[in-house]
Amino acid sequence: MFNRFQAMVVFTRIVETNSFSRAAVSLNLPRASASNIIKSLEAHLRVRLLYRTTRRINLTAEGAQYYERCVQILSDLEETEYALTSGASGIHGTLRINLPPAIGRTVIVPRIHEFCSMYPQVDLRIGFSDRRVDLVQEGIDCAIRVGLLEDSSLIARQFGHVEMLTSASPRYIQRHGCPLEIDDLPRHFAVHLLSGSGRNLDFNFVRNGHAAEIRIPGTVAVSDVDAYIRCGLDGMGLIQVPAFMVREHLRSGELLEVICHHRPQPIPVSAIYPANRHLSSKVRAFVEWAGSLFENYLKPQANAVHRRRTATSHLAGMPTPYSADADTRTPVT
Incomplete structure (x- = not known):
């Protein structure tokens, strides 16, 4: 039986990642299943939603209109579910997050067992990278970033500033x-x-x-x-x-x-996530939990x-500060 809800989720993820393969991986589906779901969706709607080439996936006019409606419907559904099942038992599914290695090691990982205990039905996938990952293309639900944010298409919640x-x-x-x-x-x-x-x-x-x-x-x-x-x-x-x-x-x-x-x-610390996931109960739970951790690190100590x-x-007995007439120093090697 054709599952319209699943088809909407698969379709939006394909558009966001611009890839059938990446979308399938992020949703734990075989690539062939993702392709077949889109074929069934197009047959059900009797319109073509995507143009596929070897390098890109482009939306048709009908596909762009359908994508906008899908994003709104899925967001409304997330909001409704969160309102009805806002307790920990109602939060479930896979959550993919990305952290700078130093932040992950210092702040998040030492306490991550607490989040897992609070939300035992969340399947947490944590990636570590200092590079600016593309959350949408790589299917990441939420990332923590240190510094000024560049991508205005993402939703951001600033935790505070780092001393x-x-x-x-x-x-x-x-x-x-x-x-x-x-x-x-x-x-x-x-x-x-x-x-x-x-x-x-x-x-x-x-x-x-x-x-x-x-x-x-x-x-x-x-x-x-x-x-x-x-x-x-x-x-x-x-x-x-x-x-x-x-x-x-x-x-x-x-x-x-x-x-x-x-x-x-001081530099800002923020959680960022794609606009279409700003109401996800999983993302909301993680952001609120991470924000509470950072309170201990962002307040003036x-x-x-x-x-x-x-x-x-500490200078007693040490060399005096460098002066202009002493230029014989070399870097430490």
Whole structure:
């Protein structure tokens, strides 16, 4: 018997992923089944919905109109189901999320057992990537992103802003001195973090109420935040990182905060999801749960600030800050 509801779900997922194969995988269906469902749907409606080529899938005029109505109907259905079964027992199905590795390791994964206990009928699939994944094309229900968002077609819920800081290891300061002011930085070395496009991300500082980007020389650039922090710990250069990711290193003295009076600009942390899934009970449950976790990391850590070791409190017996007449230093290798 022809299942119109299933056909609508398959059709919308094919349009969103622009692929029969990706849609089938995201819905746990054989590819042949997805193709047959669309054929049955077109026969049922007596119109052609899709033009298929070797590279793309294009909507016909009727297909575009049907897609818009399907998205609205499925969203209305999700909203109705959530209103009637808003308890944990009513939330079920596969939920695909994507996390930056450092955020996943530090914030989400240590507590993910709690989410699974709260929602035992949710089949959770977690991917880790620092690259800007295409949620729609890859069939991802929800992602957490750190930084400014670029894709306005997605729905976003901002959790707050991450406190950033600039730090160096005692080993680095012993070899190169401690930068005390922003103007000292061009004469120092940095470990560079690569953006998704492969560009070195400049350091930034808030000075006189305005954010300013500063380029600092360096010989090492990495695309992974954990590797970036490791390089900083090994004395390979200055690093700028979210404070909560290096909190233990600061408490132990493995890293020291520098230029404390000019912090980097805080960066936003957000959950993002495709517009047609903004009412999904699974997505809503995960976003609310993740948001509660981030409250502990995004609030100013007043007590931690007093315990945090800064370079200026650690300089006894160390080299004086670099001066213009001492330019014989080389980067750590």
